[in-house]
Amino acid sequence: MFRRGVILIMLLLIFLSAVAQAGEEEYLQNLLKEAEEKALHRDRYWHVLLHYKKTFFGIESLIDDPNFFISPSGKKDPESELLETIKTFFKGYNDEGSDTRCRFPARYKWLKERLAIDETMLPGSRCSELEKFLEALNPQSATLVFPSAYMNSPASMFGHTLIRIDGKYQSKLISYAINYAANTGDEGGVSYLIKGLFGFFKGYFSILPYYEKIEEYNDLDMRDMWEYELNLSEDEVMRMVLHIWELKDIYSFYYFFDENCSYNLLFLIEAARPEVNLTDEFGQWVVPSDTLKAVIGKGLVKAVTYRPSRSTRIRHWATFLSPKDKKLAADIASGVVSPSSVIDESLERQGKIIVLDIAAELTQHRFMRRDIDKETYQKRFLSILNIRKDLGKQDSEILNIPQPPRPEEGHSSSMVSIGAGTKDNKAYQLTGFRPAYHDLADRDDGFQKGSVIIFGGIELRYYPDDKRAFLNRLDIIDIVSLSVRDEFFKPISWKVYTGFRRETLYDEKEHLIYSLNPGFGFAGKVLGGIYYVFIEADLQIGHGFGHDYTFGAGSSAGIIKDFTNWWKFLLSSRFMYHPMGDSNRLYALEMKNNFSITKDHALRLNFLRTKSYSQYSTDINLLWNIYF
Numbered sequence: 001m002f003r004r005g006v007i008l009i010m011l012l013l014i015f016l017s018a019v020a021q022a023g024e025e026e027y028l029q030n031l032l033k034e035a036e037e038k039a040l041h042r043d044r045y046w047h048v049l050l051h052y053k054k055t056f057f058g059i060e061s062l063i064d065d066p067n068f069f070i071s072p073s074g075k076k077d078p079e080s081e082l083l084e085t086i087k088t089f090f091k092g093y094n095d096e097g098s099d100t101r102c103r104f105p106a107r108y109k110w111l112k113e114r115l116a117i118d119e120t121m122l123p124g125s126r127c128s129e130l131e132k133f134l135e136a137l138n139p140q141s142a143t144l145v146f147p148s149a150y151m152n153s154p155a156s157m158f159g160h161t162l163i164r165i166d167g168k169y170q171s172k173l174i175s176y177a178i179n180y181a182a183n184t185g186d187e188g189g190v191s192y193l194i195k196g197l198f199g200f201f202k203g204y205f206s207i208l209p210y211y212e213k214i215e216e217y218n219d220l221d222m223r224d225m226w227e228y229e230l231n232l233s234e235d236e237v238m239r240m241v242l243h244i245w246e247l248k249d250i251y252s253f254y255y256f257f258d259e260n261c262s263y264n265l266l267f268l269i270e271a272a273r274p275e276v277n278l279t280d281e282f283g284q285w286v287v288p289s290d291t292l293k294a295v296i297g298k299g300l301v302k303a304v305t306y307r308p309s310r311s312t313r314i315r316h317w318a319t320f321l322s323p324k325d326k327k328l329a330a331d332i333a334s335g336v337v338s339p340s341s342v343i344d345e346s347l348e349r350q351g352k353i354i355v356l357d358i359a360a361e362l363t364q365h366r367f368m369r370r371d372i373d374k375e376t377y378q379k380r381f382l383s384i385l386n387i388r389k390d391l392g393k394q395d396s397e398i399l400n401i402p403q404p405p406r407p408e409e410g411h412s413s414s415m416v417s418i419g420a421g422t423k424d425n426k427a428y429q430l431t432g433f434r435p436a437y438h439d440l441a442d443r444d445d446g447f448q449k450g451s452v453i454i455f456g457g458i459e460l461r462y463y464p465d466d467k468r469a470f471l472n473r474l475d476i477i478d479i480v481s482l483s484v485r486d487e488f489f490k491p492i493s494w495k496v497y498t499g500f501r502r503e504t505l506y507d508e509k510e511h512l513i514y515s516l517n518p519g520f521g522f523a524g525k526v527l528g529g530i531y532y533v534f535i536e537a538d539l540q541i542g543h544g545f546g547h548d549y550t551f552g553a554g555s556s557a558g559i560i561k562d563f564t565n566w567w568k569f570l571l572s573s574r575f576m577y578h579p580m581g582d583s584n585r586l587y588a589l590e591m592k593n594n595f596s597i598t599k600d601h602a603l604r605l606n607f608l609r610t611k612s613y614s615q616y617s618t619d620i621n622l623l624w625n626i627y628f
Contacts, residue, residue, distance in 0.1 A: 023121070024090055024121055027118070027121045028086070028087065028090050031086055031115050031117065032083055032086060032087075034115055035082060035083065035086060035111075035114075035115060036079075036083075038114065040082055040111070040114060040115075041078040041079035041081075041082040041083075042078070043114075044274055044277075045110055045274040046078060046082060046110070047059075047078065048267060048270045048271055048274055049106055049107055049110065049243060049246070049271060050063070050068075050069075050074075050078065050081060051063050051252075051267055052078055053279070058076065059076065059078060060075060060076050061074070061075045061076070062252055062259060062264075063075070063250060063251075063252045064202075064251060064252045064253050065250045065251045065252065067249075067250060068246075068247075068250045069081055070084045070085050070088055070100065071083075071084040071085075082111075085100060085104070085107055085111070086111060086115075088100040089101060089108065089111075089117070089122055090121075090122060090123065091123070092123035092124075093123075093125075099125050099127070101122075101125050101127065102125065102127035102129070102130055103246070104246050105127070105130060105242045105245060105246070106239060106242035106243040106245075106246055106271060107246070109239070109242060130245060133245060134241065136176075137165050137167060137176055137241060138167030138168050138169075139165050139166075139167065139234070139237045139238055139240075139241045140166060140167055140168060140234050140237060141165075141166045141229065141230070141232065141234075141237060142163055142164065142165055142166065142230045142232050142237050142240060142272070143163065143164040143166060143172075143227050143228060143229045143230060144161060144162075144163055144164075144227075144228040144230060144265070144269075144292070144295060144301070145161065145162050145163065145164055145177070145213075145225060145226070145227050145228070146159055146160070146161055146225065146226045146227075146228070146288060146289075146292055146407050147159060147160045147162075147213075147217035147218070147221075147223045147224075147225045148223045148224045148225070148226075148407065148448060149223070149447070149448045149451065149453075150217075150221045150223050151448065151451055151479075151481035151483070152221075152481070156221075157451075157453050157479070158287040158288055158289070158436075158437060158453065159287070159288040159289060159407060160217070160261055160262075160288055161261055161262045161265055161288045161291060161292070162177050162178060162179045162180075162213065162261070162265070163177070163178040163240075163265055163268060163269075164176070164177050164178070164210050164227070165177075165178060165237070165240075165241060165244075172210060172227075173209075173210055173211040173214065174209065174210070174211065175209075175210045176207055176208065176209060176210060177207070177208050177209070177210045177212075177213045178205060178206075178207055178244055178265070178268065179205070179206050179207075179208065179213065179261070180203055180204070180205050180206075180260075180261045180264045180265055181203060181204070181206070181254075181261060182196065182201035182202070182203050182254035183201060183202050183203070183204055183251075184196075184201055187201075196254065196255070196256040197255070197256055197257070198255075199253040199254065199255045199259070200253075201253070201254045202251035202252070202253060202254065203251060203252055203253065203254030203259070203260075203261075203264065204249070204250070204251050205244065205247045205248065205250070205264075207244070207248070214307070215368070217309075218307060218309045218310065219309070219310045219364070219365065219368060220365075220368050220369065221309075222309045222310060222311035222312075222365075222489075223309055224306070224307065224308055224309045224312055224404070225306075225307040225309070226304060226305070226306055226307070226406055226407060227304065227305040227306075227307060228292065228295065228296070228301045228303075228304055229301065229302055229303040229304070229305070230269070230272075230295075230300050230301060230302070231299075231300060231301070231302040232272050232273065232300075236272040236273050237272060239271055239272050240268050240269070240271050240272035242271075243267075243268060243271035244268060252264070257284065257285055257286065257436075257455070258282070258283075258284055258285065258286050259286075260286060261288070262286055262287065262288040262290075262291040263279065263282060263286040263291070265291070266278040266279045266291060266294075266295075267279060269295065269300065273300075276298045276300065278291075278294050278295065278298065281294050282294075284435070285413065285414065285435050285436050287413050287436060287437060288407070289407045289408060289410060289413065289446065290412070290413055292407055292408040293408045293412075296408055304406065306403045306406075308401045310361055310364070310365055311365075311488075311489060312401065313361060313401060314358050314361050314362065314488055315486070315488070316398075316401045316402070317354045317357060317358055317394075317398060318354075318358060318486075318487070318488070320350075320351070320354055320398055321351065321354055321355065321358075323487075325345075325347065325351060325354075325355055326358075326487045326488075327487060328341070328342070328345070328355055329354075329355045329356075329358040329359045329362070329487075329488075330358075330359075330362070330487045330488055332355070332356070332359035332384065333358070333359040333360075333362035333363050333366070333380075333488075335376070335380055338383070339356060339359065339383050339384045339386070339387040339388075340383075340387055342355050342356055342387060343387065349391060349392065350394065350395055350398065352391055353388070353391045353392070353393075353394055354394070354398065356384055356387060356388040356391070357388070357394065358488070359384050360381060360384045360385065360388065362488055363377060363380050363381045363384065364377075364381065367381075405445035405446050406446060407446045408446065409445055409446045409599070410438075410443075410444075410445050410446020410447050410599070411438075411442060411443060411445075411446070411599055411600050411602075411627040412600050412627040412628050413435075413436050413437045413438075413627075414433075414434065414435050414436065414627065414628050415432075415433070415434040415625055415626065415627045415628070416431075416432065416433055416434075416625075416626045416628070417430065417431065417432035417433070417434075417459070417604075417623045417624070417625050417626075418430070418431060418432075418623065418624050418626070419604075419621050419622050419623035419624060420621065420622060421606075421619065421620055421621025421622065422619075422620055422621075423617065423618070423619040423620075424617055424618060424619075426463055426465065426466075427463070427464065427465065428461045428462060428463045428464075428621075429461070429462045429464070430459065430460070430461050430462075430472075430621055430623065431459075431460045431462075432457070432458060432459040432460070432623070433457070433458050434454060434456070434457040434458075434475075435455060435456045435457075436453065436454070436455050436456070437453045437454065437455070438451060438452065438453055438454075439452045439454060439478075440452050440480065440482075440560060440570055440592075441568060441570055441592045441594040441604060442568075442594065442602070442625075443566075443568060443594065443596045443599075443602065444562070444568075445599075449482075449484075449530065450480075450481070450482030450483070450484065450493075450523060450530050450532075450560065451480065451481055451482065452478055452479060452480035452481075452495075453478075453479055454475050454477070454478035454479070455475075455476070455477060455478075456474075456475070456476065457473070457474070457475035457478065457499075458471070458473070458474050458475070459471075459472045459473045459474075460472065470502065470512075471500070471502070471512060472501065472502050473499065473500060473501040473502065474499050474500040474501075475497070475499040476498050476499040476500075477496065477497065477498050477499070478496075478497045478499065479495065479496050479497075480493075480494075480495040481493055481494050481495070482523040482530055482532050482560075483523060484523050484524055484525055484530060485522055485523065485524050486524070486525070492520055492521075492522065493520065493521050493522055493523045493532055493534070494518075494519065494520045494521075495517075495518065495519045495520075495534060495536075496517070496518045496519075497515065497516070497517040497518075498514075498515065498516050498517070499514075499515060500512055500513065500514050500515070501513065501515060503540075503544075503612070504612065504613070504615060504617060505542075505544045505545065505582075505612075505613060506546070506582065506584070506613040507544070508613075508615060509544070511542050511543070511544030512542065513540050513541060513542030513544060513545075514540065514541045514542060515538070515539070515540050515541075516538075516539040516540075517536060517537070517538050517539075518536065518537055519534040519535055519536030519537065519556070520534065520535060521533045521534035521535055526559065527559075527561065528561060528562075529559055529560050529561030529562070530559070530560045530561075531557070531558070531559045531560075532557065532558055532559075532560075533555065533556075533557045534555060534556045534557070535553070535554075535555050536553060536554055536555060536556060536576070537551075537552075537553045538551070538552055538553065538554065538576050538578065539551045540578075545581060545582045546582050547581040547582055548581070549580075549581040549582070550578040550580065550581040550582040550583075550584055551578060551579075551580040551581055552576055552577045552578030552579055552580065552584075553576070553577065554574065554575045554576035554577055554586070555574070555575055556572060556573065556574040556575075557572065557573055558570060558571060558572030558573070559571050559572075565596075566595060566596040566597075567593070567594070567595055567596075568593070568594040568596075569591075569592070569593055569594075570590075570591065570592040570593075570594075571590070571591050572589075572590050572591075573587075573588065573589050573590075574586070574587070574588040574590075575587055575588075584612060584613055585611075585612075586610065586611070586612045587610065587611040587612075588608065588609070588610045588611075589608075589609045589610075590606075590607065590608045590609075591606070591607040591608075592604060592605070592606050592607075593605040599627075600626065600627040600628065601624070601625070601626060601627070602624075602625045602627075603622065603623070603624055603625075604622070604623045604625055605620075605621075605622050606619075606620065606621050606622075606623070607619075607620050608620075
């Protein structure tokens with residue numbers, strides 16, 4: 001009797017399970033039908049969550065990791081990915097990492113809302129890892145952060161962007177930073193640049209404590225930071241965070257110029273507020289300052305905070321000291337003199353405070369850069385603090401560091417030039433185009449002073465008298481970093497140029513030649529401007545040479561000065577001796593005057609006088625530069 005009862009119960013359970021499964025299957029089919037009727041696979045938010053973009057061949061996701069897709073054809077088929085996603089909601093999993101509702105919570109949240117999914121019809125699920133993640137972040141608001149350009153890293157030459165997720169804590173330092181960057185390993189030099197240009201690196205999102213990013217950018221790399229608080233609601237920030245979870249450990253191929261840190265972060269903002277279309281506004285070039293302008297232009301920013309770097313603080317404080325006292329601060333940081341020597345100086349209290357504060361900041365900076373070991377650092381730093389503790393606070397005037405122009409206040413990154421000139425008494429018309437980004441003569445507002453970053457600049461000339469037009473130059477890469485040296489910091493300045501330009505050679509004819517011109521040197525401040533000196537190598541290749549090439553070395557020097565906020569002046573000279581291949585001595589004197597009319601319009605007067613192969617040449621032109 002007992003056995004017969006057990007059998008009946010088992011049969012009943014089997015029957016009920018079959019009925020439930022039939023009900024679930026019917027419910028699933030209804031959901032799939034409704035999704036197709038509503039064409040949810042065409043919905044913009046679905047395309048945002050999957051990073052779909054239109055291509056020449058159709059639609060394709062910018063995510064390259066196959067683990068991001070449920071359907072085998074999901075990368076290129078939004079409908080298949082959506083339907084397969086819905087189907088997986090009805091599968092039971094022991095591993096929450098395999099449960100679609102846990103692994104892709106932003107997808108599930110949206111589909112649940114659009115299809116009014118009844119969760120009682122789904123298998124049980126508990127996403128404990130996701131819950132821990134959300135509890136740790138406690139997302140309430142979001143801030144877009146811009147660390148300024150860092151010329152010693154190709155990936156950071158244009159600046160960088162990341163997103164800070166703020167929780168209930170008052171201190172932003174213990175918030176979390178969302179960063180997207182290439183996993184470059186130990187790559188460096190030319191290999192690093194080539195792989196970054198052509199997408200050979202995998203880019204990943206990472207989540208780190210914000211204070212670690214401040215130490216990296218603000219303190220170690222000496223980069224000012226701007227924090228743009230976004231006017232997103234808590235619900236919108238939650239949507240962003242859920243999508244961040246979906247992207248963890250997922251890669252997409254990283255490209256320096258378009259699919260980079262700035263562009264990929266825009267998908268997170270769109271996931272928070274889908275009606276804001278940001279990612280479709282950019283073409284082949286995406287630089288961080290342009291993404292800032294796009295975000296601000298959409299009305300997404302409600303407040304901006306400036307966070308000066310350690311080097312900015314030190315240099316500001318140093319303006320209140322005499323040259324002798326600046327040297328004293330540097331000597332204390334170097335361990336040459338004891339911090340107690342400040343007490344014996346005939347300095348006012350504020351002067352002593354500044355000397356010791358600079359020494360303390362410099363000591364920390366050198367330890368972070370591993371210029372001194374931990375034992376030396378602790379002994380030196382504590383001895384400075386021991387003297388400093390009895391002197392009180394800095395005056396508010398000294399603590400108030402002037403804010404420079406913000407990154408989005410600079411000129412646009414692309415430029416068209418229209419102008420006319422004369423070379424050796426022959427008139428010409430000139431047209432130029434520069435996709436990116438900034439040169440020494442451009443107005444510096446929003447940019448790093450003394451920097452040049454040009455990729456793909458082109459200049460065409462037309463001589464009406466001869467009725468001929470030709471390519472005058474093609475700047476493939478032109479990078480200059482003038483890092484100013486002072487009592488506290490001794491950086492090396494450097495440059496590299498590669499491209500094609502038209503030169504007059506020994507046969508007194510113009511030829512288009514390839515040039516490779518690297519160099520290094522130093523820069524400093526003089527007369528309110530920047531001076532620089534470089535030692536350079538120079539390789540030129542072309543059929544116009546008797547030996548098809550010439551190679552040598554030399555030097556260049558110059559001065560850059562802003563006479564007003566609209567008039568910028570450059571004067572430079574160059575000497576190159578080429579003993580190999582075609583022998584030649586090159587002398588050049590160049591002057592540029594840049595007159596800013598508005599942020600995105602400028603007139604530029606250029607003068608160039610050269611002597612090469614014992615021939616003199618004079619080139620003068622006036623350009624109208626339009627930035628866009």
